[in-house]
Amino acid sequence: xxxxxxxxxxxxxxxxxxxxxxxxxxxxxxxxxxxxxxxxxxxxxxxxxxxxxxxxxxxxxxxxxxxxxxxxxxxxxxxxxxxxxxxxxxxxxxxxxxxxxxxxxxxxxxxxxxxxxxxxxxxxxxxxxxxxxxxxxxxxxxxxxxxxxxxxxxxxxxxxxxxxxxxxxxxxxxxxxxxxxxxxxxxxxxx
Amino acid sequence: xxxxxxxxxxxxxxxxxxxxxxxxxxxxxxxxxxxxxxxxxxxxxxxxxxxxxxxxxxxxxxxxxxxxxxxxxxxxxxxxxxxxxxxxxxxxxxxxxxxxxxxxxxxxxxxxxxxxxxxxxxxxxxxxxxxxxxxxxxxxxxxxxxxxxxxxxxxxxxxxxxxxxxx
Numbered sequence: 001x002x003x004x005x006x007x008x009x010x011x012x013x014x015x016x017x018x019x020x021x022x023x024x025x026x027x028x029x030x031x032x033x034x035x036x037x038x039x040x041x042x043x044x045x046x047x048x049x050x051x052x053x054x055x056x057x058x059x060x061x062x063x064x065x066x067x068x069x070x071x072x073x074x075x076x077x078x079x080x081x082x083x084x085x086x087x088x089x090x091x092x093x094x095x096x097x098x099x100x101x102x103x104x105x106x107x108x109x110x111x112x113x114x115x116x117x118x119x120x121x122x123x124x125x126x127x128x129x130x131x132x133x134x135x136x137x138x139x140x141x142x143x144x145x146x147x148x149x150x151x152x153x154x155x156x157x158x159x160x161x162x163x164x165x166x167x168x169x170x171x172x173x174x175x176x177x178x179x180x181x182x183x184x185x186x187x188x189x190x191x
Numbered sequence: 192x193x194x195x196x197x198x199x200x201x202x203x204x205x206x207x208x209x210x211x212x213x214x215x216x217x218x219x220x221x222x223x224x225x226x227x228x229x230x231x232x233x234x235x236x237x238x239x240x241x242x243x244x245x246x247x248x249x250x251x252x253x254x255x256x257x258x259x260x261x262x263x264x265x266x267x268x269x270x271x272x273x274x275x276x277x278x279x280x281x282x283x284x285x286x287x288x289x290x291x292x293x294x295x296x297x298x299x300x301x302x303x304x305x306x307x308x309x310x311x312x313x314x315x316x317x318x319x320x321x322x323x324x325x326x327x328x329x330x331x332x333x334x335x336x337x338x339x340x341x342x343x344x345x346x347x348x349x350x351x352x353x354x355x356x357x358x
Contacts, residue, residue: 064278152274153258157301173290177278181285189299190290 038093044076050103053077056114060179067178080136080178081125088132119182126171134170141170252336261335265349269331276334281327288328293320 011019040046048054058077061067066075083089101107108114108121129136143163148156162168172189175181184190240246254275261271279287291300309325310317 152256154274154300154302162299176280176285176287181280183283184285189296190285 038089041093042078042082042089044078047077052103052108052114056108056111057179064178075140075178079139083132083135084139088135118180122175122179122182126175129171130169133166137170137174252338255335255337264346272329272332272334274334276329281329286326286328289321 014022048058061077066080068074081092083092106113108117143159146159148160151159158173162173163170175184175187254277255273256275258273260273263270276287281288289305290296291302292305294304296302297304305321305325307317309321310319312318312322313324
């Protein structure tokens with residue numbers, strides 16, 4: 001109660017200038033620290049600092065074209081799994097508190113547990129990609145940037161017929177391109 | 192008598208030892224001759240190099256990705272895959288091929304449907320989808336490389352045989 005009263009009352013010891021300027025500088029420092037910490041959690045090194053990520057999805061990624069290819073471009077974990085836009089990023093980071101829970105209680109701390117939970121985890125990511133129209137794919141692979149004539153006939157046909165009119169989004173067909181697939185029986189489009 | 196006996200025995204021994212030595216010597220000479228011959232005339236192998244030399248790895252072939260169906264060299268030949276299949280999963284969890292070539296997927300993919308023979312179990316009973324014994328597509332169907340064949344081949348198409356016979 002005393003704290004609340006002192007918060008409401010004008011300051012007795014500090015000048016308005018000190019409080020304004022001090023508050024401003026403290027705000028910058030807080031924001032800088034917050035953003036730096038946020039960016040640290042947005043690195044591959046941070047992701048694979050947990051053995052769950054290092055031993056499962058990361059090992060699977062290493063065999064795919066998003067990790068190793070002729071031109072040396074690499075997509076790391078946050079490129080696909082964290083939205084680049086700030087508000088979406090914060091929303092995803094808040095949702096990720098569930099992952100901290102999972103880490104603490106060892107939800108997927110063995111390969112077997114991870115395999116058992118893979119479908120559920122994959123469904124979450126597919127739903128997220130579906131909801132934002134595969135935004136993280138499109139950060140690099142936007143339809144309007146594609147030279148359709150350079151694609152193979154079947155790719156060109158499917159992209160023109162299904163992607164161009166928005167009937168499908170990237171993730172509808174390109175599942176399991178960076179990680180192994182879960183048991184796909186019952187997933188739409190997979191028999 | 193005893194002395195004589197042992198002398199005879201030692202004579203026998205030396206002769207036996209001598210014979211073994213001569214035989215081993217002959218083996219060495221033969222081995223040397225063979226190896227000398229092989230150095231002079233290296234063995235013609237696929238490897239193209241002698242055993243103590245590391246040959247240069249051939250260039251990686253490019254997978255054919257034209258989406259144009261290739262001719263079948265005989266009627267029963269499983270058609271080759273005219274596109275890339277990098278990273279396509281065919282395992283207990285998922286079958287990427289079927290996500291385009293299954294009965295229900297072809298409307299969207301416009302890919303050829305897997306043959307109805309693939310729906311038959313070994314009693315000839317037609318199932319509603321691919322039978323487990325045909326599940327692993329790449330046991331028979333394979334993508335192609337744009338590369339020269341490593342070995343010669345004198346395969347002749349059945350039509351050519353029939354034509355040659357003048358029937």
